[in-house]
Structures are given as C-alpha cells and as structure tokens.
Amino acid sequence: MTAAINIETAKARRESVARRFIRRPAGAVSLSILVLVVLVGLLAPWLSPYDPNFVNLKITKAPPGADHWLGGDSSGRDVLSRLIWGTQTTLYGALLAVATGVITGVPAGVAAGYFGRATDRICTWISDALQAIPGMIILLIVAAGTGADFTIIMITVGVFMAPGYFRIARSAALAVRNEPYIDAARVAGLTDLRIMGRHVVTAVYAPIIIQTALTAGIAMGLQAGLQFLGIGSASIPSWGAMMNDGFRNMLTEPLLLLWPAAALGITIAVLAVMGSTLADLVVVRKPAARSTRKSRQRTRREFAPATGMMVHAPEKAAARIENLRVSYAGHGGDVEVVHGISLDMAPGEVLGIVGESGSGKSQTVFSLLGLLPAGGHATADGIWIDGREVTRMGSAERAGLLGRTIGYIPQEPMSNLDPCYTIGHQLVEPLRSVLKLPRAEARRTAVAMLERVGIVDPERVMNSYPHQISGGMAQRVLIAGAVAGRPSLLVADEPTTALDVTVQAEVLELLRELQQEYNMALMIVTHNFGVVADVCDRVVVMQHGNIVEVGEVEQIFGRPAQAYTGELIRASLDGSDSRSQLDAQWNKSNSMQEVAP
Structure with missing residues (x-):
C-alpha cells in the first residue's frame, strides 16, 4: 500500500472518529462530563444562586443546608456559588494557556520540520531553552511583577507549554515533508506557506488535539497550584483559592477542601481519559512505504x-x-x-x-x-x-x-495525491495559486482538464478522494494538473x-x-x-x-x-x-x- 495513511478512507476517518469515540464507554462518559463542566462555566451567571464574593457572616463554616447546598466557607461566602464561578475561571485559564501554547509552538514546529536546516536548529534551540528554564520561578517573578495578573500568568504558563506542541508539530511535519504529494504540490507551483497550511497541518492537527486534551489538564493543575499558594486576586473565585481555604480548615471543616479538590480532580481525569481514547482512535499519518524507488527527500537548492x-x-x-x-x-x-x-x-x-x-x-x-x-x-x-x-x-x-x-508528472500516482483532500481540492488549489483564478473559474478549468484527459465522470472524480479512484485514473488526474497551466x-x-x-x-x-x-x-x-x-x-x-x-x-x-x-x-x-x-x-x-x- 502506497497511501500515506493506512486506513480505509481518509474521508471516512474524519466522519467516523467522533462516532467511534462516542461508542466507547470511556469516550462517551468523559465527553458528557466535560460538556457538563463547560456548560456550568458558561452559564455561571445564571446557575450561581449567590454572588460568589458576597459575605454573610451567619454562614461562616456553615454545613450544607437547604439555602446553601454546599455550606459556607471560612469568610461566610456560599461554597456552591464560588465552585460554579471557579469553573469559569479554571476553564478560562486553561484556554489561555492552551491557546498560547498552540499559537507559539505549532507554527514553529511545522516550520522547523518542513524547512529543516537553520530553521530547525534555531527553533529547537529555543524550545530546549524554554524547557531548561525553571518555570515555577519565572511564574513567581511574573506574578510579582504584574501584581498577580491572572491573564498574564496563564499566558506565561502557555509559553512554557509551547515546547510540547513544538515537538509534536515538528515530528509530524518531518514525517510528511518528504511525501511525494508534497513534492507534487511544490512542482504544481504552490508556495511553502500554502503547502504547510494545506498539506502539512493535516498531519499535525490529530496529535495536537490529543496533546491539547492532556495539556489543558496540566494547565488546570498549575493554575490551581498557584492559586493554592495565594498567587492571584482574592476577588476572583477559583478552585485553587477554595482549596487553600479548605486546607487551612481541613481538620474542622473537611468538606471545604473536598468540593474544589473533587471538581479539579474529576475534570483533569476526564481530560486525560479523552486524550488517551483519542490517541487510540486517531491514526497519525506516516511516511509512505517505498518499494523500488529511492527516498525522495527533496529540498530546494539553488544552482x-x-x-x-x-x-x-x-x-x-x-x-x-x-x-x-x-x-x-x-x-x-x-x-x-x-x-x-x-x-x-x-x-x-x-x-x-x-x-x-x-x-x-x-x-x-x-x-x-x-x-x-x-x-x-x-x-x-x-x-x-x-x-x-x-x-x-x-x-x-x-x-x-x-x-x-514547467509541468511535472511523477511516478507512483497514488503517493503523489494527498489522501486527506479531494481530487477537486488538489486540482483547484494550484490553479488559484499559480494562475490566480477565482475559485469558481478554477473549478471549471479543473473539470474541463479532467474531461480532456479522458475521465468520463469528472464531477464525481472532483468530489472523490485518492483511494476512491484507480491508479490509471490517478495518473490522468496528475497529468491534468501538470498541463492545466499550459x-x-x-x-x-x-x-x-x-x-x-x-x-x-x-x-x-x-x-x-x-x-x-x-x-x-x-x-x-x-x-x-x-x-x-x-x-x-x-x-x-x-x-x-x-x-x-x-x-x-x-x-x-x-x-x-x-x-x-x-x-x-x-x-x-x-x-x-x-x-x-x-x-x-x-x-x-x-x-x-x-x-x-
């Protein structure tokens, strides 16, 4: 098999991963719990029975009751309200950290893996340097310098998580940058930026999703740890701050520690289970097997x-x-x-x-x-x-x-078509990039070229994936793409x-x-x-x-x-x-x- 992904179909994979995930008990349960947690965070203003910072000395360390289902904390605030609002704070912090890690780590990893050489060395050195820096010390310095600004602290956490995304993106890009369809895209006239955005990123998104599920849990743990240490604004309700209050009163009111610890533990466990389940279901693209042909590790060279x-x-x-x-x-x-x-x-x-x-x-x-x-x-x-x-x-x-x-027709036609995109997409994109045609005109041109090379039903082929056509038809597709620019x-x-x-x-x-x-x-x-x-x-x-x-x-x-x-x-x-x-x-x-x- 010469296709880059050893699966029945690339399209079926995208359509069925969600269904297969839900069919698994671990996937269905973890997803349900995560959806519930997210809804609680989003609907906090409507679900919270009281203002999370409202102090009522009558319920100081009060046990659970009809008016206050989870009782009151040591300052006389409603525990349930603070727990609900803490969900929003925790999700927001995790989102900030994950987004920062993805935005800084993934593009650098893709560029390093795709270009190699000096780009790879520089980006790898920066990633290694970030890993060598004692992150907790930097976080404490940032907290002191910004007045414990929650947003800046979580962005800093995301920066230190970027190397994890960088390594994954770099490895995925290295795995596909030598694929024949990458070479075909270069010869078709696509720029490096388009190739990375259209073809390399498709190999990156699956492991990045898995990494995000795991990284979000780590970010939540770090956030709670910092707040447990008292780093952060006292006016922002959070699970970490609630755990700090519960720990100080653990011997007299153990429930104050139980509620936030249980919420944090369950959420992190759910994310870990989701990441593990996704890792079992998603097949990451691997390099195509070469039989009689030499390795095609192409790179641009000037004469x-x-x-x-x-x-x-x-x-x-x-x-x-x-x-x-x-x-x-x-x-x-x-x-x-x-x-x-x-x-x-x-x-x-x-x-x-x-x-x-x-x-x-x-x-x-x-x-x-x-x-x-x-x-x-x-x-x-x-x-x-x-x-x-x-x-x-x-x-x-x-x-x-x-x-x-210059037009180029490679051998091994199935290896020179990206299994993650339809034939139409792979013909239209070079026409738009090289000839600067509008999408509709580029599609009409692609259909006409398929007809010219002898494909009987060009519209069906345009909507097909490479695995759905024969080797001879795939070669005709490549010929159509090669001569489309005249x-x-x-x-x-x-x-x-x-x-x-x-x-x-x-x-x-x-x-x-x-x-x-x-x-x-x-x-x-x-x-x-x-x-x-x-x-x-x-x-x-x-x-x-x-x-x-x-x-x-x-x-x-x-x-x-x-x-x-x-x-x-x-x-x-x-x-x-x-x-x-x-x-x-x-x-x-x-x-x-x-x-x-």
Whole structure:
C-alpha cells in the first residue's frame, strides 16, 4: 500500500472518529462530563444562586443546608456559588494557556520540520531553552511583577507549554515533508506557506488535539497550584483559592477542601481519559512505504555556476543544460553522481532520457526542476528553460516557473495525491495559486482538464478522494494538473511504471496527444525502451552519471553506437512490459541494416 495513511478512507476517518469515540464507554462518559463542566462555566451567571464574593457572616463554616447546598466557607461566602464561578475561571485559564501554547509552538514546529536546516536548529534551540528554564520561578517573578495578573500568568504558563506542541508539530511535519504529494504540490507551483497550511497541518492537527486534551489538564493543575499558594486576586473565585481555604480548615471543616479538590480532580481525569481514547482512535499519518524507488527527500537548492563563463542558450530552446554536475555530501567528502553532462531540447520535441537505476537520469531531472534531495548540490555553466537562464534566479523567482513554465508528472500516482483532500481540492488549489483564478473559474478549468484527459465522470472524480479512484485514473488526474497551466516544458518521471500494460499504453497515447495539442516540449524519464519507441523523437542514454549516447529514435534502434544501449534495448524486448511497437521498431531497424550496402 502506497497511501500515506493506512486506513480505509481518509474521508471516512474524519466522519467516523467522533462516532467511534462516542461508542466507547470511556469516550462517551468523559465527553458528557466535560460538556457538563463547560456548560456550568458558561452559564455561571445564571446557575450561581449567590454572588460568589458576597459575605454573610451567619454562614461562616456553615454545613450544607437547604439555602446553601454546599455550606459556607471560612469568610461566610456560599461554597456552591464560588465552585460554579471557579469553573469559569479554571476553564478560562486553561484556554489561555492552551491557546498560547498552540499559537507559539505549532507554527514553529511545522516550520522547523518542513524547512529543516537553520530553521530547525534555531527553533529547537529555543524550545530546549524554554524547557531548561525553571518555570515555577519565572511564574513567581511574573506574578510579582504584574501584581498577580491572572491573564498574564496563564499566558506565561502557555509559553512554557509551547515546547510540547513544538515537538509534536515538528515530528509530524518531518514525517510528511518528504511525501511525494508534497513534492507534487511544490512542482504544481504552490508556495511553502500554502503547502504547510494545506498539506502539512493535516498531519499535525490529530496529535495536537490529543496533546491539547492532556495539556489543558496540566494547565488546570498549575493554575490551581498557584492559586493554592495565594498567587492571584482574592476577588476572583477559583478552585485553587477554595482549596487553600479548605486546607487551612481541613481538620474542622473537611468538606471545604473536598468540593474544589473533587471538581479539579474529576475534570483533569476526564481530560486525560479523552486524550488517551483519542490517541487510540486517531491514526497519525506516516511516511509512505517505498518499494523500488529511492527516498525522495527533496529540498530546494539553488544552482551555483560551475565556471565564470556563462553559455548563452538559443532563445527558442525549450530546455538546455550545460556542464551539469550533481554531488552529495558524504563522510569521505562529496560524491559526484552526475559528471558534467549537457543536453538540449527544441520546442515541441519529445526527448527520452533512458538508463538503468542509478544512471543519473532522475538526478538530472530534479536538478532541472530545482528539487534535488537533501544534501544534494548542483553546479552548471548554465540551465535554460523556455529560453530563460535559471541558475542565477532567486528561489522565489525559480519557484514561479513551476506549474506555469514547467509541468511535472511523477511516478507512483497514488503517493503523489494527498489522501486527506479531494481530487477537486488538489486540482483547484494550484490553479488559484499559480494562475490566480477565482475559485469558481478554477473549478471549471479543473473539470474541463479532467474531461480532456479522458475521465468520463469528472464531477464525481472532483468530489472523490485518492483511494476512491484507480491508479490509471490517478495518473490522468496528475497529468491534468501538470498541463492545466499550459507549460512549455512537461517533465514525466517514469509516468507508466506503476501502471499495468493496458493503462500504460493509454497514458502514453494521452501524453503524446497533449504534447501535440499544446505544442509542449515533453521530457520522459524511463528505463524502458518500449516507452521511447511509443512516443519519443530523440533519445539520451545515460550510465553512471554520464551521457553515453544521443540520437534519433530510429538511429538508436538501428545502429546503437554503444553496447550498453543495445543491452537496454534487448532487455526491454525480453522484458514482460515490452510492446509490439518496440518489436516492430526493432525489426524495421534490423531490416534496414540488412539491406544497407
């Protein structure tokens, strides 16, 4: 299974978690109690029989009675009224602390996990520093400096809780930032902010909800502890202040301590049970399993020019690469995997880059797209796309080419669609971001593109989730998204590898039709000469990071200059995925050789 979440459906999960939670006795009971506590806090002005600060000396330490159901405290105030108003105070304090923790910790964690490198180091250092600071001492200093202002104290508590949210958000972001659908979103032209808000946050919200249930209980405990110590305004009724009064009179009036302690204990226990139950029900997204494909830990890299001399590409070149070198940092120094290759494409040309696994063809394409894996570094005398030199562009300008000038079709279509969003959402969002279309127009464009790529019922597909469509249909969806911006260059990375033979032929025919219809340059990365025979005009053969042969398709099939090329052709002929067209091309080329003088 290549989906990022191992569940029956992403939509069903969102719809059924609440129902499954309620069906569990622990979930139903804890939720009911929490709802009751919240209602008591919200309705305190109407539920409280007396003003919580009204003093009646006649009921000083009075036992429970008809007029005062829970009796009076040591100052002659009604215990039930103070308990009800204390519920509101406790909930308000917990909300302040949790909101502060979420607002400060989650964005920092998502940014650290998504960007990594310097951002991760800085945010992690700040988080570790907050954890190392003695929080209680800081709280006492804040209380003394602000006159025990309740709001400021609880915000300070939230700041010290932010590292917990930071670690969870960072871990969740790290788990999904290398997912293929994140790469697909980048190449579609979405900004980092949109990707984090739309795709990364969906992996964060579930553990954050669980953490919030547990953190709220901790915040309530800290709040009550501070108030128990006498930190806070005496005019604000709270469970902690009531516990302080009860503790001082514990030997003579033990009930004064029982009521607030029971309310606090039950509420914290309810939150803990809810968090534990949610943790059992919510499946946090994990990285998709990779089978035959290498890990795709992409990150944006800017090119460094290999020399001071810049080569000028023809104005009409769809793509051109001069002296590209790609290397990776290793323990023994940099390891070069692409060794100074050069290639070019004319507008409207279909170019096949062929080679076995590890030949450097994918590294070349990722360098062209600006999406090298982490640790990768590319240098080149020049790289041009649609006549524009891109190696000296800034990251923002370079990213602006994606989705509009360059389209990208990845392999493993199911892994490149976010299982948490509908197909329509994933097609409409890039159109709105890249082409700046209104939502309604973007949706109409997406529906039209689905129709164009051969999907019979586009409206149904627009409302479907990735698991609800077939692999071939998912590949057509990705093709629709790639060509929606009318790019001048379309890059297809092993576009048929994950599909069966029948669907492969249909997808290749569709690519050829779209290439001719929109007059795009089409670059196909493949290990299979059958794909080359089907659609390509010209072939670049790569081995060990070098280009070993370049030529027209008929010339390569008829008279391969290198033995390696002949081996690749024979392997495709003998393989289970060979095509009749490849056989015909091979036979035609051999016949031409036999009659040649």
